[in-house]
Amino acid sequence: MKKKKLKRIGVFTGLYLLTSFLIIPFVAPIFGREKIKETKFLKAHSFFYKLANRNYVRPELNGTLGEIAAAFEKQNSGIKMSYLDANFPFMDKFPLLPHLSHNDGKKIDVSLIYENPNGQLTNKKRSISGYGVFEAPTPKEHNQIDICKSRGNWQYDFPKYLTLGNINKEIEFSRKGTRQLVQLILEQKNVGKLFIEPHLKTRLNLRNGKVRYHGCQAVRHDDHIHFQLK
Numbered sequence: 001m002k003k004k005k006l007k008r009i010g011v012f013t014g015l016y017l018l019t020s021f022l023i024i025p026f027v028a029p030i031f032g033r034e035k036i037k038e039t040k041f042l043k044a045h046s047f048f049y050k051l052a053n054r055n056y057v058r059p060e061l062n063g064t065l066g067e068i069a070a071a072f073e074k075q076n077s078g079i080k081m082s083y084l085d086a087n088f089p090f091m092d093k094f095p096l097l098p099h100l101s102h103n104d105g106k107k108i109d110v111s112l113i114y115e116n117p118n119g120q121l122t123n124k125k126r127s128i129s130g131y132g133v134f135e136a137p138t139p140k141e142h143n144q145i146d147i148c149k150s151r152g153n154w155q156y157d158f159p160k161y162l163t164l165g166n167i168n169k170e171i172e173f174s175r176k177g178t179r180q181l182v183q184l185i186l187e188q189k190n191v192g193k194l195f196i197e198p199h200l201k202t203r204l205n206l207r208n209g210k211v212r213y214h215g216c217q218a219v220r221h222d223d224h225i226h227f228q229l230k
Contacts, residue, residue, distance in 0.1 A: 020053055028056055028089035033105045036086060037062055042069035045082040045111055045130035054096060056089040058105040060190060061229055065108070068184045075180055079121045084109040084130045084224055098158070100218055106229040113177030117170060121177045124168040127223075132163035135173040135222045137199035144198045148216035157220050178225075179204045185227050186210050192230035197222035 025035050033056040038044065042065055049055050057065070069081035086108045088096055096102035102109075111130050116122050126133035134157070137143045148156040178200075185191055186208045195214040196206070200222050214221055 020051065024053060024089050031090050031105075032058055033087065033089050034059055034062055035089075036083060037066060039066060039069065040080075041073040042066060042081050042083065045084055045125060046128065048129070049084060049086070053089055054085050054087070055083070056105065057086050057108060058229065061106060061108065064188050064190060064229075068181075068188065071184050072181055076121050076177065078123075079113070079177070080123050081181065082111040082123070082125065082130065084111060098155075098162075098219065101228075107226065108228070109224045109226050110181070111224060113174045113181055114168075114171040115174040115177060117172070121174055122171055124171050126166060126168055126171065127163035128165040128167060129162055131223050132159040132161065133166055133223055134160070134220065135197075135200060137197075137222075141199035141202065144213070144216075145220055145222075148220075151216055153216040155219060156216060159219050159223060175204060179206070182206060182211075182225060185225070190229050191227055193228050195221050195226040 028034055035050075036042070036044070036055045036057055044050055044055060065081070065083070072081055073079060085096060085099060085102055087102050087105045088094055092104045094103055099107075101107055109130075111125055112135065114122055114124060114126065137145070145157060182194065182196070182204060185194055186206075191210060193212050194208075194210050195212055195218075196204075197220055198213055201211055214226070
């Protein structure tokens with residue numbers, strides 16, 4: 001019985017990998033999507049996002065990602081742009097859980113930027129998954145998290161359970177680096193919206209009209225940046 005189970009698992013794993021890496025990339029363009037083209041400046045935070053086929057976008061977004069990553073690295077030598085969840089390769093409106101809107105190839109999450117104790121930017125992140133370690137509001141900042149949770153939106157900080165482990169505890173959120181990245185995103189004419197938590201919008205002095213609040217029905221956005229095409 002054990003041998004049969006192992007054989008089934010092996011066959012399933014082999015078929016899944018074959019389909020994911022050799023078939024789906026050629027079928028996805030039929031649905032108007034393509035795999036994110038990684039460069040030395042643009043990388044998935046975790047191999048999981050590629051293994052789970054959560055790394056597909058529309059060609060227009062693919063090109064935009066490459067431009068942003070190259071421009072950011074030009075400003076900060078050696079610092080990469082790390083992407084998290086994008087979209088599945090097929091069908092609009094098919095949900096990419098736990099997200100509400102990653103369902104049309106136009107959306108993507110990218111990591112915040114961090115720095116070492118000496119103030120130098122780093123490619124390290126605070127969690128294995130890239131989600132769930134928050135840059136929380138200070139006592140003097142607007143606390144939308146408490147407001148949403150007090151209204152019964154229990155899911156608002158649910159990503160804290162999705163870290164898969166907290167790492168690199170010595171690094172800190174970089175205002176300068178994250179603001180530079182956000183500004184490069186906002187400069188793209190085809191970008192329609194960018195979601196980030198209200199206290200970070202204030203902290204980073206973001207006044208562009210594309211910076212929006214995502215609402216209490218979603219999850220908090222002080223562990224990543226979400227942006228999307230028009």
